[in-house]
Amino acid sequence: MKTDEKNLQPKRLGIVQAIFRILLGAFLIFSGVNHLTFARVEFLAQVPPWVPLDGDLVVVLSGIAEIALGLGLVLLARQRVLIGLATGVFFVLIFPGNISQYINRIDAFGLNTDQSRFIRLFFQPLLVIWALWATGAWSALRAAKFNLRTILSMAIGR
Secondary structure (H helix, E strand, C coil): CCECCCCCCECCCCHHHHHHHHHHHHHHHHHHHHHHCCCHHHHHCCCCCCCCCCHHHHHHHHHHHHHHHHHHHHHCHHHHHHHHHHHHHHHHHHHHHHHHHHHCCCCECCECCHHHHHHHHCHHHHHHHHHHHHCCHHHHHHHCCCCHHHHHHHHCCC
16 A cells, blocks of 8 residues: 655555454444443453452453544544554553463463463554554555554654
């Protein structure tokens, strides 16, 4: 996909990518609301014991982050590259929770076997790829030769 060198945004995001961006946003909004409501206990299972904050606070903050990222993916198409990068980073940051759930053999979300918890680990990198591809962030990274400073400076208009 060609990239506009001035702002590092893909010139045109394909309809399939746009649909997947909106789907990911809806998924994040739904998940974030679940963090704050009826699935809070399930999400507590993914907070590693070594995190130096109250587990419930971590669940609430991550839920708020998911809602914000989801809304950004759905509503802020002009900032999709920056939001896509932030979403990818978010998925990387919460990955230790999935690893902790596997290592500590914690049942949650129907993941009640070592095998199911292990298989779950392989879905997190797919979420990172989904966020980067569906927002055009991957193309922008390539156009900027993977220089995040260039992308961030373009995003804030410097």
